[in-house]
Amino acid sequence: MTKLNLDIIGGPLLVLAGLALPFAGADYLMGIAFNLAMWIALTQSWSILSAMTGYVSLGHVVFCGIGSYVFILTNGTLPMPVALACAGLAAGVMALVIGLPVLRVRGPYFVILTFGLAELAKNVIVQIETSLGQFSRLIFDAPALDTLYFIMFGLAVASTAAAVLVRHSKLGRGLVAIRENEEAAEAIGVPVTRLKLIAFVVAAIIPGIVGGVLLLRTSYFEAAQAFDPVISFSIVTMAIVGGMGTVRGPILGSLAFVLLSELLWARFPQLYMIILGALLILFILFMPRGLSGLFERREARR
Amino acid sequence: MTILDVQGISKSFGGLKALTNVSFSVEEGAIFGLMGANGAGKTTLFAVIAGQIKPSGGSVSFRNRTITGKRPDQICRLGISRTFQIVRPFAGISVLDNVIVSALYGAAASNSHAEAREAGIAALEAVGLAGSADKLAGELTLSGQKRLEIARALATGAEMLLLDEVMAGLTPTEVEEMIATLSELRRARNLTFMLVEHVMGALMALSDRILALDHGVPIAIGTPAEIAANPDVLKVYFG
Amino acid sequence: MSTQLLFAALVAGSLYALVALGLNLVYGTLRLLNIAHGDLVMIGAYVAFWMLSLLGMPPVLSLFAAAALCGGFGWLIYVGIFRKLLSTPALARRLEANSLILFYGVSVILQNGVSLAFTSTARGYQYLNEVHRFAGVAASGNRLMLLGVALVLCLGMLLFLRFHLFGWSLRAVIERRDAAAVVGVDVDRVQMATICTGFAIAGVAGVLVSMTEQITPFMGFPFTIAALVVIVLGGLGNIFAGIVAGFALGFIETFGIAATSATYRSILIYGLFVAVLLLRPQGLFGKAIQAR
Incomplete structure (x- = not known):
């Protein structure tokens, strides 16, 4: 019951705080909140595939990148909301197309394959942009920060809601069975290929839109940055540090890292990466249930 | 009435012939036993029927419907469910959750969580695991995990269960209990069984008919008494 | 087909074969996919660079220094972390499942640590760059040395696995770790020796690379990827096929780039x-075949 209470009180509180924030009037604060919302949206969507099925993706950024690219190509021609929808759609379609062959690969090979795919996509887009003579594309008509913040906040809520829904649905139970033992899942009637593909596509759409919104914030597109593997790595670290077993995990992980990334990522990128790497190793070895595991233990004791 | 009809199944891995022209049929409500030494092809035959392995030749039909070439999950939804010789519990979730997934996705596929839970609890009760419903599946003893394999197959709502060595590794008392459980299941739920078993006494006691395999080749088929008296079987087993 | 390109392909291939050899040994015996392998190559390269710039030590001697340093690092993490983890089945399973993410963490730390210490500027030095001409090929001394050392190490490892008793135990562990222990192979000793050797080989490869091209803290990852391609092509634990696949990759890359452009x-x-x-998709789980 404690767990329920915590979520029932904590969830709406977070949402209220998120909605009230723009009226605090501090752009710096809103910038941080924008990033927090972004990390929650990304990590939560990642968890729909990776935490649920155990197919750990180290290339989630590929969907952001594709979303960004489609957004920059369509924005201007199409109204901004439509362009954002296109970005999400493009990421979803990409997942649908590559999903079947990619999801046949298991375990550590899936992890490294997703990384390789993201790098491949990055290099291909870089090459396309170079051959077009484009080195970075600018956006001039970006909305104000508070508008962007509300969009990103909406994505964080949507992503979290999707994660909650999947976790408590028949789909979610099937995905967990796949994670625990794929052959056994198939033998009791779970259509493993279809479910994995659904999870993959669902997990891809939100990062696609996030990629578009992020472009509006930075106001320029550069392929190497849009597909930066640091983003994938941050997502995995946040998820593992937050805990993969609950919907709370990605939120806790994002909260834990947003300040760190705010302070260090831009100015001391190497230090940021070293701390991330060290925490990742420590949590995998010594705290596999992550920060949310601490909550569970406390609740279990009561 | 015939529920399962296997015609001329062959399977080779590279040069090795695992199954050669195996044919038999199983009557509805029967317990059909498979015997043979290690490597005789019993588990391969199960995997062919359940769809995990595509045969090189031959066909399998279930209720007059060809199932060769279908995926394991499709075959399960048609009403055949198998257990694994090396148990494969969903170790990280509760025993009850293990069987609920079965009920949600198996032949009786239900979209209602409450229904699935009911079917799951019934399956756990049938194998005597109801008391461990809230434990993590990984925390069960081997005997418990073997029972969970059966419960999970039951909860799919299958009409036919393929049980792969569910008694191997159990103590004599546990084997007795398992025999009682299976007899009771058959009586109460009108299920059809195929058994692979090394525990010869159990196989003889439970089966209506038995197929003996030797290196993938069928050498005899008949009632337990006929098999026990068959000269080919005796030669393979006792030299 | 120009002989000059052929030589370039041979050099690239021998390097890939060598890098993949180390990764293959460690994966085969410890079942840990060391994605930080390429970063050990990078460490080896920096050893050579600093030994030359600070102490004036010729890179050929750094071959030994880098081998000792990287091998020592392997020993340290084996004794410090893996020995205990691998001996407990539950922990070993968790480790195997997460090994890739774990080593990615190590990789990130090595890359950024070196970058923090020495900046990410590309560095290089001149060594053995006199050009030898024979059979229509112009070959610099450092490339010849790379080819020579890589070939000697690959061949030596093949012979060792084939003819030395310890090599046999190593093959036994690669094929059947559980069974090897039963027949009296000291699995712990084999694992420790392998991780040291695999890491040392990566260090040596790094020194060789630094003689021929510029080095950066982030140069390692492409080597890991290339080594993985080689191992997947050749099959887990199949040392001989791995070496062949290494050369195949060298040829594909060299001729592929010659046909298009280096940016590809x-x-x-x-x-x-x-x-x-x-x-x-079965990846390295493909059949494990002994070194022939």
């Missing part, structure tokens, strides 16, 4: 990597 190198390597994994 990353696309080629990553494209090949993705293609190989998609075509062989």
Whole structure:
């Protein structure tokens, strides 16, 4: 019951705080909140595939990148909301197309394959942009920060809601069975290929839109940055540090890292990466249930 | 009435012939036993029927419907469910959750969580695991995990269960209990069984008919008494 | 086909074969996919650079220094972390499942640690760059040395596995770790020796690379990817096929780039990597065959 209470009180509180924030009037604060919302949206969507099925993706950024690219190509021609929808759609379609062959690969090979795919996509887009003579594309008509913040906040809520829904649905139970033992899942009637593909596509759409919104914030597109593997790595670290077993995990992980990334990522990128790497190793070895595991233990004791 | 009809199944891995022209049929409500030494092809035959392995030749039909070439999950939804010789519990979730997934996705596929839970609890009760419903599946003893394999197959709502060595590794008392459980299941739920078993006494006691395999080749088929008296079987087993 | 390109392909191939050899040994015996392997190559390269710039030590001696340093690092993490983890089945399973993410963490730390200490500026030095001409090929001394050392190490490892008793135990562990222990192989000793050797080979490869091209803290990852391509092509633990696949990759890369442009190198390597994994989704779990 404690767990329920915590979520029932904590969830709406977070949402209220998120909605009230723009009226605090501090752009710096809103910038941080924008990033927090972004990390929650990304990590939560990642968890729909990776935490649920155990197919750990180290290339989630590929969907952001594709979303960004489609957004920059369509924005201007199409109204901004439509362009954002296109970005999400493009990421979803990409997942649908590559999903079947990619999801046949298991375990550590899936992890490294997703990384390789993201790098491949990055290099291909870089090459396309170079051959077009484009080195970075600018956006001039970006909305104000508070508008962007509300969009990103909406994505964080949507992503979290999707994660909650999947976790408590028949789909979610099937995905967990796949994670625990794929052959056994198939033998009791779970259509493993279809479910994995659904999870993959669902997990891809939100990062696609996030990629578009992020472009509006930075106001320029550069392929190497849009597909930066640091983003994938941050997502995995946040998820593992937050805990993969609950919907709370990605939120806790994002909260834990947003300040760190705010302070260090831009100015001391190497230090940021070293701390991330060290925490990742420590949590995998010594705290596999992550920060949310601490909550569970406390609740279990009561 | 015939529920399962296997015609001329062959399977080779590279040069090795695992199954050669195996044919038999199983009557509805029967317990059909498979015997043979290690490597005789019993588990391969199960995997062919359940769809995990595509045969090189031959066909399998279930209720007059060809199932060769279908995926394991499709075959399960048609009403055949198998257990694994090396148990494969969903170790990280509760025993009850293990069987609920079965009920949600198996032949009786239900979209209602409450229904699935009911079917799951019934399956756990049938194998005597109801008391461990809230434990993590990984925390069960081997005997418990073997029972969970059966419960999970039951909860799919299958009409036919393929049980792969569910008694191997159990103590004599546990084997007795398992025999009682299976007899009771058959009586109460009108299920059809195929058994692979090394525990010869159990196989003889439970089966209506038995197929003996030797290196993938069928050498005899008949009632337990006929098999026990068959000269080919005796030669393979006792030299 | 120009003999000059052929020579370039041979050099690239021998380097890939050598890097993949180390990764293959460690994966085969410890079942840990060391994605930080390429970063050990980078460490080896920096050893050579600093030994030369600070102490004036010729890179050929750094071959030994880098081998000792990287091998020592292998020993340290084996004794410090893996020995205990691998001996408890539950922990070993968790480790195997997460090994890739874990080593990615190590890789990130090594890359950024070196970058923090020495900046990410590309560095290089001149060594043995006199050009030898024979059979229509112009070959610099450092490339000849790379080819020579890589070939000697690969061949030596093959012979060792084939004819030395310890090599036999190593093959036994690669094929059947559980069974090897039963027949009296000291699995712990084999694992420790292998991780040291695998890491040392990576260090040596790094020194060789630094003689021929510029080095940066982030140069390692492409080597890991290339080594993975080689191992997936050749099969787990199949040392001989791995070496052949290494040369195959060198040829594909060299001639692929010659036919297009050097800017396609990353696309080629990553494209090949993705293609190989998609075509062989069982990945390294493909049949383990002994070194022949």
